[in-house]
Amino acid sequence: MKKPLLFLPLFVLLAGCSSSQTWGWYVIDPTTASGWTNVKFLVSGMGATIQISLIAAIMSIVIGLLVALPGLSEKRGWRLVNRIYVEFVRSIPLLPMLFWVFYGLPIVFQSMGMNIPIDPFWGAIITLAISDSAFTAEIYRAGIQSIAKGQSEAAQTIGLNYFQTMRYVILPQAIRRILPPLANQFIYIVKMSAFASVIGMQELTRRANELVVTEYRPLEIYTLLIFEYLVLVLIISAGVRWLERRMGADERG
């Protein structure tokens, strides 16, 4: 069962290389001048995709922690703040949120007397960061709650305050459990950054769309696009595994 499946992509590629009318790999053939120009054009979106994803991921990691902490409070009011944020934000699909931030938010700012334009770059980052932060907040909460209560009690009895307890006792232990799902979220951000193309951000997907319009070779161009994301995600996965080994997150217990 497995072997034919493995040969399937190879078959597709080979079929494409033959000179039938439906295939035209020449469009991204790096050995020809025009093909090479096209490949360079497509891959040049990589920088923007990486920048958007990285900045959004960092913001999401910070916002997520700030949202998670009230969720761990003993006070019901604080927990409610966390619940409302998480339930509200994670129920909004990414695309409508992107439109709202890009087209709507500047109007909100204007009505408050502020003139803050939102360009596609920051529009995409803000949307991805906020949308993802609801999920990172839940990851933090689960990770922190998985650390036995005795740990924070012991920290309190040796005089540590709340933030010292988090910083020196709870988070260093929780991070091993938080890191793997957080890496998952990073991969999710990279893939969702493709939506930035619809507000005109010149990233991988936008580049592919634009080339398709001029070359009219969707299959070949989108196939390359998929491989571009695949390479990105594989690099992230390798990086995360390295990080996990370094922090001992792959060990049990």
Next chain:
Amino acid sequence: MPDAAIELVDVNKWYGTFHVLKDINLTINSGEKVVICGPSGSGKSTVVRCINQLEKHQKGTIRIDGTELSDNAQSVATIRSEVGMVFQQFNLFPHLTVLENLTLGPIKARGLSKKEAEEKARHYLERVHIPDQADKRPIQLSGGQQQRVAIARSLCMEPRVLLFDEPTSALDPEMISEVLDVMVELAQEGMTMVVVTHEMGFARKVADNMVFMDAGEIVEQGKPEHFFTNPRSERCQKFLSQILQH
């Protein structure tokens, strides 16, 4: 009572509608060793946890060195600096070495330099008879050693009072005595101690005051010589006969 280190007056606590502590009155003088015993669920751990405000009581007064405990952070910080605690499950920090476990509080909460804190830590590790384990992780130590590290960690904060919540209940039998030995030494050096335990041999040896709790009440308290030979209440007689018969 000028030198009462801890005073509990009419302390009451509820978990929801469940009345866990009923009118607890207890005075612990400076230098005194109090042993609290009783069946499980009797509220003895809760008393100890209220003293250092890991749990809040709803009615009554707890005074530490004459200062009444209240909700404000300052008062809680004051108690924490005067009252140390040793837990049944040790609660050592697994991601830190033994030495780092001991120096974390002094450095972060007391503002000691790393060097001062490490000197102090090594001094107390010596006192609990494990000077050679400073650079190991807690998981590399036996249960008895872990609990002695936990005692040393409390001592590093130089508390006036040390609370023990069933310190030997999670230990294998052959490790109990090494922990009790350290506790006896501490008692002989004059530390004020409140110990929740079923180790009656230890209690006989060090207790100045025995407290028996059942169903959230202090049923009986007194000097160990009377307490063990002549318990007045029926519940206490029954409890003692059950735990002393082996």
